Amino acid sequence: MDGKKRVAKSKLSTYRYYFLIALVPFIILVAMYEVMPLIMLVIDSFQLDKDPSVAFSLDNYTKIFSTLSYQKAMENSLVITLISTGVGIVVAFLGARAAHESHGRYKRFFMAVLNMTSNFAGVPLAFAYMILLGNAGVIKQIANMYGIEFIQNFDLYTSNGLTIMYIYFQIPLATLLLIPAFNGIRNEWHEANELLGGNTAQFWLRIGIPILIPSLFSTMSVLFANSLCAYATAYALLMNNFSLLPLNISASFVGDIKTKPKLGAALSVVMMLMLCIVILFNNFITKKTTKWEGR
Amino acid sequence: MxxxxxxxxxxxxxxxxxxxxxxxxxxxxxxxxxxxxxxxxxxxTLANYESIFTNEDFLTSMYQTVLICIIPIFITVLIMLLALFVVTVYFPKIEKYVQILCMIPYTIQGIILSVSILILYANSESFFGNRMVMLLGAYCIIILPYIYNGIRNGMRAINMNMLLEAAEMLGESKIKAFFKVIVPNIISGITVSSLLAVSLLFGDYVIIRNLSSTDVNNMQQFLYQTMKRSSTEASAVFVVIMLITFLIAAIVLTIQSRSSSEKLKETGK
Missing domain, CATH: 1.20.5 (Single alpha-helices involved in coiled-coils or other helix-helix interfaces)
Incomplete structure (x- = not known):
């Protein structure tokens, strides 16, 4: 009986390898358009635009970290990304908490607005802000009429303008990502907190936020990637007249001026490293904070 | 409260x-x-709308957008169905690696993906150097995470192995049973993730800008060109883009709420 079973099993296991054929299209697609391009990108980043005979050099990287315009690009990218991520997560926390605390038609409307606007970024977003706050924008003109100075002086075509737009597209995404996490907060905990004499602020500081930390950090890492890699919004507003990592990367491959693909490859690798650091940090936090669940 | x-x-x-x-x-x-x-x-006035809907370039860009959105989704869904069928039924051990490969595009996003494909194929004289092929390849990859999650979650929600065994006992081969029994059961998940992929590709600007030749334009590029020329006409293009985006989101929401209410009914029995 046992022997028969074993024979049948081994027959099955040779037979099942035929099914690997169904995996072939996937492997081809991923190899050709994901793995090989990324490997080439890394290899290219160690070669030089000027001298193709050099097989390995770190010159591109030293150039990136010592040239003022690339330093500025990294700084601008990181500052805009961090501010928009920070503001995004705070607003999303308040928004998701509000959605969690309410019911009925207005909540459904709120969710619908979030869903509808979560895909609203890039060229259309930049355009809408130009209509609103551009040099001849609607709000600008109203401000001119009534002499509201801080709006009159606001210049959309700067990193400030860019930051506002990035905050815009972070909010719906972050709120939608956080709302499910709030379902994990039980009403009994609110009651226990009240019985022990705690107020609402104490509840969130001592119980709510610590519970939500894994979700908050994973949402933040999505926001970070989302804003660091955003290209269309910045390009539609400022074209290539601004130092920002995605703009510089793209301009070194396709552009009116002379292209520098190897340097662009190195810039892309730097950007990927930033993303990796954030993802690893997020994994570390998740591991640290979810330990208690297993106990 | x-x-x-x-x-x-x-x-x-x-x-x-x-x-x-x-x-x-x-x-x-x-x-x-x-x-x-x-x-x-x-x-x-409705003049702005009149002028864009009589503009041949606008209609062409609309038509091209639809094509370059639908083709990659069709390819990726088919490839992912085959891959996930084999992996979950016969080789559960390698599922981890498939998942990692499917999640990479989520972190590298459009900008890095498009330039790395450019490095590999831009100077190639072969079929792969064709701008359209490069664009479709990049689109297939960028939607992988969404399609993977949609199909995977669908498969987890039903008891796939039991259904397949039942079908086998009734004399069907596993692969036939997969397409006859499993796929119809997870079709709403596939539809939702395909629609999410549509809205992702519909909103793409960076990949198509870096990879496509100048005669292929999507609506985002058309909006960009129009906005340099006339802001009033561009605002009409904007409204059309927005309506399409909202329509897709509304369909997704309806399908999702319908399938979750169905689930409630089933568990309520």
């Missing part, structure tokens, strides 16, 4: 809604009037 927190919840939601809706609303109003220099816009 007490009344006070109820009130503050409404205030927060209202502020977020205003922040999100204001730019949209302003642009819609802008597209419908001749002149908006005071507080109240003057001269209602």
């Amino acid at each position: 007490n009344k006070h927190s109820h009130k503050s919840a409404y205030i927060v939601m209202t502020l977020v809604i205003i922040w999100l809706v204001l730019p949209l609303l302003a642009t819609i109003i802008y597209s419908l009037f001749e002149d908006w220099t005071g507080i109240i816009p003057k001269g209602f």
Whole structure:
């Protein structure tokens, strides 16, 4: 009986390898358009635009970290990304908490607005802000009429303008990502907190936020990637007249001026490293904070 | 929850809604009037819409957008169905690696993906150097995470191995049973993730800008070109793009709420 079973099993296991054929299209697609391009990108980043005979050099990287315009690009990218991520997560926390605390038609409307606007970024977003706050924008003109100075002086075509737009597209995404996490907060905990004499602020500081930390950090890492890699919004507003990592990367491959693909490859690798650091940090936090669940 | 927190919840939601809706609303109003220099816009008109819908370039870009959105989704869904069938039924051990490969595009995003494909194929004289092929390849990859999650979650929600065994006992081969029994059961998940992929590709600007030749344009590129020329016409293009995006999101929401209410019914029995 046992022997028969074993024979049948081994027959099955040779037979099942035929099914690997169904995996072939996937492997081809991923190899050709994901793995090989990324490997080439890394290899290219160690070669030089000027001298193709050099097989390995770190010159591109030293150039990136010592040239003022690339330093500025990294700084601008990181500052805009961090501010928009920070503001995004705070607003999303308040928004998701509000959605969690309410019911009925207005909540459904709120969710619908979030869903509808979560895909609203890039060229259309930049355009809408130009209509609103551009040099001849609607709000600008109203401000001119009534002499509201801080709006009159606001210049959309700067990193400030860019930051506002990035905050815009972070909010719906972050709120939608956080709302499910709030379902994990039980009403009994609110009651226990009240019985022990705690107020609402104490509840969130001592119980709510610590519970939500894994979700908050994973949402933040999505926001970070989302804003660091955003290209269309910045390009539609400022074209290539601004130092920002995605703009510089793209301009070194396709552009009116002379292209520098190897340097662009190195810039892309730097950007990927930033993303990796954030993802690893997020994994570390998740591991640290979810330990208690297993106990 | 007490009344006070109820009130503050409404205030927060209202502020977020205003922040999100204001730019949209302003642009819609802008597209419908001749002149908006005071507080109240003057001269209602549909001329902007007339002019874009009679513009051949606009209609071409619309048609091209539809094509370059649908083809990659069709390819990726088919490839993922085959791959996930084999992996979950016969080789559960390598599922981890498939998952990692499917999640990479989520982190590298459009900008890095498009330039790395450019490095590999831009100078190639072969079929792979064709700009359209490069674009479709990049699109297939960028939607992988969404399609993977949609199919995977669908498969987890049903008891796939049991269904397959039952079908086998009834004399069907596993692969036939997969397409006859499993796929119809997870079709709503596939539809939702395909629609999410549509809205992702529909909103793409960076990949198509870096990879496609100048004669292929999507609606985002058309909006960019129009906005350099005339902001009133661009506002009409904007409204059309927005309506399409909203329509896709609305369909997704309806399918999702319908399938979750069905689930409630089933568990309620």
